[in-house]
Amino acid sequence: MDSKALFSEKVERYRNSRPKYACGLMNYMKETFDINETTTIADIGAGTGIFTELLLDLGAKVIAVEPNAAMVEQLRLALYCKELEIHERPAESTEIESNTVDIITAAQSFHWFDKALFKAECKRLLNGNGPVCLIWNTRVVDEPINVKTAEIYTAFCPDFKGSVRFAGGANHSEEDIAEFFEGEFEKKVYEFPLTYDKQGFVDRALSASYALVEGDKHFETMTKAFEALFDRYAEDGKVVVPNKSVLYYGNI
Numbered sequence: 001m002d003s004k005a006l007f008s009e010k011v012e013r014y015r016n017s018r019p020k021y022a023c024g025l026m027n028y029m030k031e032t033f034d035i036n037e038t039t040t041i042a043d044i045g046a047g048t049g050i051f052t053e054l055l056l057d058l059g060a061k062v063i064a065v066e067p068n069a070a071m072v073e074q075l076r077l078a079l080y081c082k083e084l085e086i087h088e089r090p091a092e093s094t095e096i097e098s099n100t101v102d103i104i105t106a107a108q109s110f111h112w113f114d115k116a117l118f119k120a121e122c123k124r125l126l127n128g129n130g131p132v133c134l135i136w137n138t139r140v141v142d143e144p145i146n147v148k149t150a151e152i153y154t155a156f157c158p159d160f161k162g163s164v165r166f167a168g169g170a171n172h173s174e175e176d177i178a179e180f181f182e183g184e185f186e187k188k189v190y191e192f193p194l195t196y197d198k199q200g201f202v203d204r205a206l207s208a209s210y211a212l213v214e215g216d217k218h219f220e221t222m223t224k225a226f227e228a229l230f231d232r233y234a235e236d237g238k239v240v241v242p243n244k245s246v247l248y249y250g251n252i
Contacts, residue, residue, distance in 0.1 A: 040101050063085045091114075091121065188246070189246050
């Protein structure tokens with residue numbers, strides 16, 4: 001399946017269950033990059049606008065770029081305002097005017113891009129020596145609830161590729177990031193545990209790109225497995241999923 005269509009059947013679950021990002025990460029970006037109402041940020045692979053919203057909250061003007069039509073519809077319904085411009089385009093060909101962007105962000109999306117073409121597009125867009133910021137929420141893979149979650153994916157989901165993908169993307173590795181930035185980048189990590197009720201926990205599990213969709217013969221069995229996992233770890237109707245928000249940034 002074309003990667004841009006992977007989430008088309010999961011948009012509502014995605015928007016309702018995917019977490020935001022650590023306040024410390026957002027504060028760091030605002031202070032380090034002096035983000036204000038004169039700052040233009042291109043948020044690439046914006047999805048339903050989870051990170052886009054946080055950038056708008058920092059006071060910036062944001063150009064959200066997302067190729068999936070269903071996600072763009074959700075983004076537009078949730079966030080449309082005069083400070084937001086939306087391009088239904090791929091990361092490698094955004095159709096943003098050249099040299100008009102101060103900062104580029106890619107939250108939970110860099111691993112889907114053609115990295116060489118994306119890098120060329122970043123160089124075209126930036127109006128100076130502004131940073132490219134690559135951001136992930138990444139679950140702590142050796143924590144028991146995350147180990148058991150990965151086991152369910154392994155049992156039911158042929159497209160699940162193990163702990164690297166589970167922790168934030170098929171190609172989310174520092175080797176890839178170092179290559180993209182030619183070895184010169186900064187990394188910031190923020191503890192960001194995620195608290196879910198039962199519906200939120202299950203929806204988050206089902207929103208993964210590799211999760212089965214309704215209609216698959218194993219979908220109901222997989223869903224029940226996630227419900228049972230929640231019941232095993234829940235206290236007072238909630239579970240806490242160990243997670244970190246991670247920022248990589250550099251100049252290209």
